[in-house]
Amino acid sequence: MYQTSTHDAYSATCDDSRMPFIGLIVAIAAAGVAAMGWLARPLPVDPRRREALTEAVAAVDRELAANLELMTMFDQTRQAVVLENGEFARHRETIEREAKPIAGAVTTLYARIPDAEAAMERRGPANSLRDEDRQLIEAWEGDAREAQRTLRRSLEARPATGWPALTARLRSRSPRR
Numbered sequence: 232m233y234q235t236s237t238h239d240a241y242s243a244t245c246d247d248s249r250m251p252f253i254g255l256i257v258a259i260a261a262a263g264v265a266a267m268g269w270l271a272r273p274l275p276v277d278p279r280r281r282e283a284l285t286e287a288v289a290a291v292d293r294e295l296a297a298n299l300e301l302m303t304m305f306d307q308t309r310q311a312v313v314l315e316n317g318e319f320a321r322h323r324e325t326i327e328r329e330a331k332p333i334a335g336a337v338t339t340l341y342a343r344i345p346d347a348e349a350a351m352e353r354r355g356p357a358n359s360l361r362d363e364d365r366q367l368i369e370a371w372e373g374d375a376r377e378a379q380r381t382l383r384r385s386l387e388a389r390p391a392t393g394w395p396a397l398t399a400r401l402r403s404r405s406p407r408r
Contacts, residue, residue, distance in 0.1 A: 267397065271397045272396065273396060280329060284325060284326075284386070286325075287322035287325040287326050287329070288330070288382045288385060288386055290318040290321070291322055291326065291337065291382060292379055293318065294315050294319060295378060295379050295382075296379070297315055298314045298315055298375060299375055299376065301314060301315075302314075302372050305351055309358035309360070311348065311354075312348075312351065313348065314344045314347065314348060316341055316344055319337065319341050329385075330382070330385040332381075333378070333382055336374070336377075336378055336381065337382065340371070340375060343371055343374075346371075347368055347371040350363075350365075350368050351368060
């Protein structure tokens, strides 16, 4: 049970012939981790694309602000207004390319403009609105405010790091793109 001599206490108990193989496995694993770390570093931001996104978000934000102002005028006067959509049409591709998470919501919002305008035009006696039309208009206003906030937040987005950066780098070099 106890060791009987000092020699037994310091004798090698593992097979020394496996050591180079284990060292090779450790070196391969370390190289793989280092390569993944290098590929997962933050993606560089193209200044021209960033400037285009900033310009697009600012233009659409101003347009949404103007539309919300028009909606305020409608709330006060009950006279139908025509909402603007020119800046979004001009910058739609940039927003869809650079701010994909918000692009769908903004596109849907602008697609609902004709419905909101039609609801404003349908008036009853003494410029009254039906409840369905009021809900449609108020929903459009709320969604426009949320779209403004989300567009502004899209400018604060950090470059992709970690797994998204790694997959983006691997996809960008793929011939099946």
